Amino acid sequence: MPAPPPPPSLPPGAALLLDLDGTLLDLAATPDGVRVPEGLPATLLALRGRLGDALAIVTGRPVAQVDALLPGVPYAVAGEHGGAIRFAPAAEEERVALPPLPPSWREAAAALVAAHPGTLLEEKARGFAVHYRLAPGAGPALERALAALLDGQATHRLLPAHMALEVRPRGADKGTAVTALLARAPFAGRRPVYIGDDVTDEDAIRVAGARGGLGLRVAEAFGDAAGVRAWLGRLTAGASMT
Numbered sequence: 001m002p003a004p005p006p007p008p009s010l011p012p013g014a015a016l017l018l019d020l021d022g023t024l025l026d027l028a029a030t031p032d033g034v035r036v037p038e039g040l041p042a043t044l045l046a047l048r049g050r051l052g053d054a055l056a057i058v059t060g061r062p063v064a065q066v067d068a069l070l071p072g073v074p075y076a077v078a079g080e081h082g083g084a085i086r087f088a089p090a091a092e093e094e095r096v097a098l099p100p101l102p103p104s105w106r107e108a109a110a111a112l113v114a115a116h117p118g119t120l121l122e123e124k125a126r127g128f129a130v131h132y133r134l135a136p137g138a139g140p141a142l143e144r145a146l147a148a149l150l151d152g153q154a155t156h157r158l159l160p161a162h163m164a165l166e167v168r169p170r171g172a173d174k175g176t177a178v179t180a181l182l183a184r185a186p187f188a189g190r191r192p193v194y195i196g197d198d199v200t201d202e203d204a205i206r207v208a209g210a211r212g213g214l215g216l217r218v219a220e221a222f223g224d225a226a227g228v229r230a231w232l233g234r235l236t237a238g239a240s241m242t
């Protein structure tokens with residue numbers, strides 16, 4: 001793979017909106033297996049200070065997991081793919097009303113994982129993900145089974161992720177999360193710079209571009225999460241960005 005072009009500098013008045021897994025953190029075999037690299041929290045805090053607090057994490061994980069991984073670091077966290085947002089450091093998370101997951105689907109997902117050794121069911125507040133990183137050959141069969149499960153309904157969608165398939169309600173995504181963040185201080189009036197690595201980041205990348213900012217894909221702009229971290233580190237060494 002050729003080396004990616006050098007990533008752009010931050011535009012004036014930027015807000016940084018960052019995906020977590022695969023963007024700031026290296027992907028792990030399981031969601032619990034991720035590791036926060038030494039130095040990342042300090043880098044993010046320095047950037048947050050320079051951006052007038054306008055630094056948020058936008059992820060599929062629950063807000064509480066982000067705050068456990070990066071305590072006190074982001075000003076705001078949009079979790080559950082836009083389904084829950086904590087807009088300020090001490091604020092309660094605000095939950096978006098979304099269609100509930102049919103209970104029988106959780107049972108079906110558990111049976112599916114049991115039938116494919118090495119696959120892993122990740123329960124989420126609004127849906128679930130089936131991971132097959134440890135059983136890569138199971139991907140097509142899982143996708144067929146989940147597509148059949150969701151066939152004929154309009155409330156939920158099936159989304160491919162890195163070696164995983166996720167079932168989520170319609171009505172919230174990372175794009176609606178970016179729009180919600182940009183409606184409030186300290187993000188309002190700033191140019192969103194969104195960075196993400198996955199299919200679910202495309203909604204946010206589109207919104208960031210439409211709002212006068214930048215939407216950057218990790219593989220294209222940075223190579224990998226280590227490339228993103230190196231770029232963020234270089235930004236902290238630069239001049240004031242507010």
Ligand SMILES: [Mg+2]
Nearest residue numbers: 019021022198
């Ligand atoms: Mg990601």
